[in-house]
Amino acid sequence: xxxxxxxxxxxxxxxxxxxxxxxxxxxxxxxxxxxxxxxxxxxxxxxxxxxxxxxxxxxxxxxxxxxxxxxxxxxxxxxxxx
Amino acid sequence: xxxxxxxxxxxxxxxxxxxxxxxxxxxxxxxxxxxxxxxxxxxxxxxxxxxxxxxxxxxxxxxxxxxxxxxxxxxxxxxxxxxxxxxxxxxxxxxxxxxxxxxxxxxxxxxxxxxxxxxxxxxxxxxxxxxxxxxxxxxxxxxxxxxxxxxxxxxxxxxxxxxxxxxxxxxxxxxxxxxxxxxxxxxxxxxxxxxxxxxxxxxxxxxxx
Numbered sequence: 001x002x003x004x005x006x007x008x009x010x011x012x013x014x015x016x017x018x019x020x021x022x023x024x025x026x027x028x029x030x031x032x033x034x035x036x037x038x039x040x041x042x043x044x045x046x047x048x049x050x051x052x053x054x055x056x057x058x059x060x061x062x063x064x065x066x067x068x069x070x071x072x073x074x075x076x077x078x079x080x081x082x
Numbered sequence: 083x084x085x086x087x088x089x090x091x092x093x094x095x096x097x098x099x100x101x102x103x104x105x106x107x108x109x110x111x112x113x114x115x116x117x118x119x120x121x122x123x124x125x126x127x128x129x130x131x132x133x134x135x136x137x138x139x140x141x142x143x144x145x146x147x148x149x150x151x152x153x154x155x156x157x158x159x160x161x162x163x164x165x166x167x168x169x170x171x172x173x174x175x176x177x178x179x180x181x182x183x184x185x186x187x188x189x190x191x192x193x194x195x196x197x198x199x200x201x202x203x204x205x206x207x208x209x210x211x212x213x214x215x216x217x218x219x220x221x222x223x224x225x226x227x228x229x230x231x232x233x234x235x236x237x238x239x240x241x242x243x244x245x246x247x248x249x250x251x252x253x254x255x256x257x258x259x260x261x262x263x264x265x266x267x268x269x270x271x272x273x274x275x276x277x278x279x280x281x282x283x284x285x286x287x288x289x290x291x
Contacts, residue, residue, distance in 0.1 A: 072135055
């Protein structure tokens with residue numbers, strides 16, 4: 001199911017691709033093609049996270065990039081609508 | 083969603099093995115006031131917390147407890163490295179060794195397996211936060227009990243760090259409780275459960291017309 005926010009959808013997609021290729025690389029560390037895909041998706045994920053965070057606040061507690069504490073702001077992920 | 087950071091929250095470097103001490107300390111891995119119960123308690127209670135400060139503190143302390151769980155495992159692991167059968171027999175580590183070799187398994191010091199009955203998630207923020215405050219104190223008491231048994235600085239040092247964190251968490255949960263109470267009826271904080279019947283008393287009775 002796609003999420004309602006296109007910027008967050010990109011984080012979901014690239015985040016899952018990163019999880020998947022990381023597991024594969026754990027057991028196939030010498031696979032060059034997989035390593036190249038990791039580097040490609042790592043960059044795509046970083047870009048997607050930055051774009052989302054600029055509009056909606058931090059995804060990680062060490063990424064609060066404002067002068068106020070936005071970490072505790074609603075909505076929280078388990079509440080739906082994200 | 084979680085990602086693993088490849089380090090401990092506080093370093094553990096133990097040079098002298100001590101299987102007897104490992105058997106005491108494993109209680110904080112899977113015992114009644116241990117780090118696994120702490121993490122599951124706070125992360126499970128988040129869903130019934132109506133206020134942002136409470137949601138944040140339960141998420142962040144619940145996450146930190148997972149890191150403490152890992153520190154305890156690292157301590158037990160380093161205390162039980164390269165044991166000889168003779169050391170196992172003489173230290174009293176035998177019963178654990180028979181079932182788990184030197185693998186890490188969540189149990190209390192007395193051998194009782196980890197059980198979700200060691201924590202509650204009651205669906206009522208005041209009830210839950212009082213449990214959390216008590217849990218932090220019980221864990222601190224357990225660390226005090228452990229520290230009385232430890233002579234080795236390499237073990238004391240990370241245990242003292244964990245004990246200090248219990249005190250900080252107690253303070254933060256106290257502040258979260260105060261925030262919840264600020265949202266409620268100051269004459270009767272239990273007048274209703276803000277997670278279930280916001281703004282009204284739980285009784286379904288109607289006054290006679």
